[in-house]
Amino acid sequence: MVSTIQRETPANIVERERRKGRVSSVFIHLCLLVVAVIVVFPLLWVVGASFGPGGGLANTTPIPEDASFDNYVFLFTETGYGRWYLNSLYIATFNMVGGVALSALCGYVFARIRFRGRKFGMLAILVLQMFPSFLTAIAVYMLFLNFGLLDSLTGVALVGIAAALPYNTWLMKGYTDNLPASLDEAAALDGAGRITIFRKIMLPLMRPMLAFVAVMQFTMPWMDFILPRLLLQSRSKQTVALGLFDMITDQYANDFTTFAAGAVFLAVPITVIFVIMQRYLVAGAMAGAEKG
Amino acid sequence: MVSTTKTPSPRVPTPGRAPREPGNTGSSALPAPVPGLASALVWGTGQLINRQPGKAAFFFAFYATAITWEMVTGNYYAGMEFTARANGGFFVRGLWGLVTLGDTPREMSLTGLSEGDNSIVLLANGIIALLTLCLLAIVAIWSVRDAARCRTRLGAGEAPERSADYFRRIWEGAFAYIALSPGLVLIVFMSVLPITFGVLVAFTDYNRDNLPPMNLVNWVGLDTFAQIFTVPSWTGTFLGVLAWTFVWAILATATTYCAGFLLAVLLASKKVRFPRVWRTIFLLPWAVPGIVSALVFRAMFNGQFGPISQFLVDIGLTDERVYWFTDPTNPNLARAVALLVNLWLGFPFFMALVGGVLTNIPDSYYEAARIDGAGTLQQLRYVTVPIVQRTCTPLLVLAFVAAFNNFGLVYFLTEGGPDNVDYRFAGSTDLLVTWLFKLTLDNRLYNIGAVMSIIVFFIVGTISVWNLRRSRAIREL
DSSP, X not given: OOOGGGTTSOHHHHHHHHHHHHHHHHHHHHHHHHHHHHHHHHHHHHHHHHHSOSSOSTTOOSSOSXXXXXXXXHHHHHSSHHHHHHHHHHHHHHHHHHHHHHHHHHHHHHHHOOOTTHXXXXXXXXXXXXXXXXXXXXXXXXXXXXHTOOSOHHHHHHHHXXXXXXXXXXXXXXXXXXXXXXXXXXXXXXXXXXXHIIIIIIHHHTHXXXXXXXXXXXXXXXXXXXXXXXXXXSGGGOOHHHHHHHHHTSTTOTTHHHHHHHHHHHHHHHHHHHHHTHHHHHHHHHHHHHHO | OGGGSSTTGGGTHHHHHHHHSTTSOTTOOOOTHHHHHHHHHSTTHHHHHTTOHHHHHHHHHHHHHHHHHHHHHTTOOTTSOOOHHHHOOHHHHHHHHHHHSOSOOOOEETTEEOOOOOHHHHHHHHHHHHHHHHHHHHHHHHHHHHXXXXXXXXXXXXXXXXXXXXXXXXXXXXXXXXXXXXXXXXXXIIIIHHHHHHHHHTTBOOSTTSOTTTSOOOBOTTHHHHHHHHSHHHHHHHHHHHHHXXXXXXHHHHHHHHHHHHHHHHHHSXXXXXXXXXXXXXXXXXXXXXXXXXXXXXXXXXXXXXXXXHHXXXXXXXXXXXXXXXXXXXXXXXXXXXXXXXHHHHHHHHXXXXXXXXXXXXXXXXXXXXXXXXXXXHHIXXXXXXXXXXXHHHHHHHHHHHHHTOHHHHHHHTTTOSBOTTSSSOBTTOOHHHHHHIIIIITOOHHHHHHHHHHHHHXXXXXXXXXXXXXXXXXXX
């Protein structure tokens, strides 16, 4: 690449610049290639292990010679993986629907309505958001333990919604703040009630932020470990994260290929969602930082 | 019903007073505090004096519900000697439990185990009763203020507002509260209640040596805090873990940010072929669930069977297998590897972020820099870095806090190991949060765990507040 100001320089200098450019281009691609290998190798390795011959950790390769679906079959027939997957799916869906609905409504109210206690509410949200959610989880565990409420999937989802609600409300409020107020004022003049304005006008406009919160709320329970580990105890109520952790912490790592299959089966859908939604997700994360 | 016996009975005449006094409606001589006072005693009576029966019924319903609830859940038989423990209802017994944490331990008697007090259940019930009372107090204050204010208006000669109109007006104004109430209830019971509970546990002796329902838990004030800061083994562990947590958080943030920045700059170069393909590949560690990647790395770095140890032996770099996370003589090796794995997991986020900022820097800035004779490095130093820095600083602080609390990576990768003989229940890579988790779940030292929670909250809270104030200031500029 030759920039405009160098156009009038003698030809030999241009030639040298071009060669320098080619060298640096090769160098850049070399760097990128090294990083790509580092990034891809562990992923390739676990995918390979999942298709490889069953057994321990020791004999795994990124590209197995006799690939088969044995590990996946084993995963769904011999372990509780299917059950765990459904459990996680239930928590994730509940978490997403509840989290998005509540935070959208609360965010809208905080952004658009001036009511007594609003300042206090915003402050409370800020403070609650700083309280790391797993600290709440530990207290919830002590409470549930003494009241015999452990082992409920809905309970896990509710705690998850409550833990994320302050931050999500903050995001929704920040996003709604930036939407033009003239739209809902016009609707109010036409006689629309608060609920109609919220449903028909604000919700469609809030769609990008809704998407961000929905993806976050849906994917979080799949990876969350502390809350389910604390609140779910019986074998049939495990989530995928718990099950995978137990497989890998087996002392002799005998289950490794089964773990690999389970990990791939968990990772692929979430990875696809993230890659598709990456633009929304980065924008949402930035919005969160700007607002606090 | 039992409720006719005790508390409400002497107050029943109060509403009866209402029709007697305000025979004079508009220009009443009755001063405003009178209905206010009446409403303070029995909610709603003030409204009745003001001749607003609808409103009166509304407030009285809360009052009656609270009293009835207390009566039904308690044991209010006339003539029986009253103790809060045996006779108190939801509120009285709740508050009693909160203050005393129970006074009757479970004992072995001839008929088997006696029914003792479960301190933790009492504590939790007490908090719930207290929170409910707080919510009721809002209604009470509302009732009193409303009664006094209406009276003032009546005194000024205004026509009294009909209750139905009032509620219609309130409905319009109360949309905010009604819309917020589901979220509020959820937060009160799933966040505020547990947080209060967790904070209070720090001031008790609730741990594995003192577990209900066999034993009673007591309030011990600041003893647990004192224990951590005076018993050398606790202080040593705490300071060691705290120092490592800070080192970890700083290095983790710095490395991921620098790597992300460099890659974003490389990818922004016009010489790169297929930038979108590279970008998508580099985003993979961010998109793959963190627990999966961390567990995969745990397997790769498995000392006995892992492929990395094997590879190093195969190429002759090491004579025997390296026990990355379990070698107590080499804690820094485990720490370094944990940081590297964190780098792998964390750089894509910053790469995406910086990439977004870079596309928004106008080309004219670089053009101007080139005209001024700046080379590539100088352009980077004086144009790119300052602009990116300004956008990313609040995110860096957030990333620092996230690293500070990065439970997942450390726990999944090393479970805190390698063991450290100088530490109590902690390994060399344990962060405050993983230590806290082990204290609570594995060792059932609930009170010490609670103290740790408070400390972590103060550290994180201070940093967050500082960040917030700073970013606010930036936004106002």
